[in-house]
Amino acid sequence: MKAIVQRVTEASVTIDGTLYSSIKKGFLVLLGVHREDTPEDVVWITRKIIGMRVFEDDKGQMNTTLADVDGDILVVSQFTLIASNRKGNRPSFNEAAPPELGKKLYLETVSALTRATGKEVATGIFAADMKVSLINDGPVTITLDTRNKE
Numbered sequence: 001m002k003a004i005v006q007r008v009t010e011a012s013v014t015i016d017g018t019l020y021s022s023i024k025k026g027f028l029v030l031l032g033v034h035r036e037d038t039p040e041d042v043v044w045i046t047r048k049i050i051g052m053r054v055f056e057d058d059k060g061q062m063n064t065t066l067a068d069v070d071g072d073i074l075v076v077s078q079f080t081l082i083a084s085n086r087k088g089n090r091p092s093f094n095e096a097a098p099p100e101l102g103k104k105l106y107l108e109t110v111s112a113l114t115r116a117t118g119k120e121v122a123t124g125i126f127a128a129d130m131k132v133s134l135i136n137d138g139p140v141t142i143t144l145d146t147r148n149k150e
């Protein structure tokens with residue numbers, strides 16, 4: 001499982017020209033599911049997202065968490081994060097989870113983040129053609145990969 005976590009002042013998802021969901025200060029999480037991912041990967045990535053200390057404290061240091069700033073989360077499925085571009089110029093998506101597993105683990109991650117924050121987590125629609133808008137704050141962008149747990 002891979003996640004691109006962006007600290008944002010606002011983010012939104014539009015589908016078919018209609019605003020579907022939006023957040024103010026918090027995290028936009030682009031989430032890709034690998035075909036070998038398991039519920040244990042959901043637990044790990046949720047813990048890492050919730051525990052990240054990337055918001056500024058009163059001294060201007062990145063030292064506070066999402067909970068400390070009462071931030072929101074928007075999670076958008078993005079299978080293209082699992083792309084391999086080792087050969088040629090056309091990415092291969094063979095390592096991405098099949099749709100049924102990808103959707104299951106995506107929804108489990110959203111549920112886990114909801115439980116961990118005690119707040120509703122905004123989403124896109126799995127496998128939809130979405131337009132994602134954001135204002136990256138900092139910019140701060142962190143990559144998480146369950147294949148690199150250490």
